[in-house]
Amino acid sequence: MSLCQSIDTLAMAFLDDELVVEERRELELHLLTCATCRHHVDSERAELQLVRKALVAPPASDLLKARLAGVLDREDRDAARAGRRRSLAFVGQWLLPGAATLVAAAAILMFVMVRPPDPAAVGSVTQDAVRQQTRSMPLEVQGASTGPWLREHFAPVEPPQFTEPGIDLVGARLTSVAGHEAALLKYRVSIGTNQFTLTAVLIDGMRRDGLSGGQAIKVGDRTLHVHNANGTPAITYVDEHGMGYTFAAERLSPQELLELVVSSDLIGRAQQGR
Numbered sequence: 001m002s003l004c005q006s007i008d009t010l011a012m013a014f015l016d017d018e019l020v021v022e023e024r025r026e027l028e029l030h031l032l033t034c035a036t037c038r039h040h041v042d043s044e045r046a047e048l049q050l051v052r053k054a055l056v057a058p059p060a061s062d063l064l065k066a067r068l069a070g071v072l073d074r075e076d077r078d079a080a081r082a083g084r085r086r087s088l089a090f091v092g093q094w095l096l097p098g099a100a101t102l103v104a105a106a107a108i109l110m111f112v113m114v115r116p117p118d119p120a121a122v123g124s125v126t127q128d129a130v131r132q133q134t135r136s137m138p139l140e141v142q143g144a145s146t147g148p149w150l151r152e153h154f155a156p157v158e159p160p161q162f163t164e165p166g167i168d169l170v171g172a173r174l175t176s177v178a179g180h181e182a183a184l185l186k187y188r189v190s191i192g193t194n195q196f197t198l199t200a201v202l203i204d205g206m207r208r209d210g211l212s213g214g215q216a217i218k219v220g221d222r223t224l225h226v227h228n229a230n231g232t233p234a235i236t237y238v239d240e241h242g243m244g245y246t247f248a249a250e251r252l253s254p255q256e257l258l259e260l261v262v263s264s265d266l267i268g269r270a271q272q273g274r
Helices: 008-014 021-033 035-055 064-095 099-109 124-133 143-153 256-261 266-270
Strands: 169-177 182-191 194-203 215-219 222-227 231-238 242-249
Touching: 008 021, 008 035, 021 035, 021 182, 021 222, 124 169, 124 182, 124 194, 124 222, 124 242, 143 169, 169 194, 169 242, 222 256, 242 256
Parallel strands: none
Antiparallel strands: 169 182, 182 194, 194 242, 215 222, 222 231, 231 242
16 A cells, blocks of 8 residues: 555654654655645644644633632641641640630640741750750659659749649759759650650749740730740740740640640649749
């Protein structure tokens, strides 16, 4: 069968680039000398271009673009809310009962992680306090004796308490943070088969702004600060007696750590004095 007799099949394969090199070269040479086949291929090419042009979607109107942007924005907000709900569920069993705590937890969800804490804004006192948790020094007291020992050897202050199961005070030791007398408290947090350490550093003689910086979060009439200390989340707070608190846990996000701190008796106890 000659090329002219097969031009219908060959033209489409030629335009779709489906011919092998030898077949394509042979057809191209034939088209140079055969006006009828060349006209047929040109007609097929023109029709193919029309079909492809017809299949191109028309440009979207500004109204359609605005509607699509609105839908995508709503999906992003829904995804963010779902992520926050998952984070809340992670430490939800620790939240103390009562409307005040629930309102506080709901309030902080609106702020934490919207604007991540700036590592450059972390003060030297906070940095030093967070570094304490990486030092493998032995505890000076352990278990139920920690509270009385703390009052006798450090200051008349009670260690923060978490009444929900799974958070136990392991012990404490004295230390120094940026020239201030301090005490490091370690808590063991158990979630199923997973365990990690929560550290609280109590710093005596702090100014009200001594642990400021990071992201300020209002809980009732108290202000806590969320920090990022070289990748480790930290929560700081100074009470009206000049006692500073720095909480840190590498296994928690800033939001989860803040929810955990709010679930302690620290804020409510501060209303009545230490």
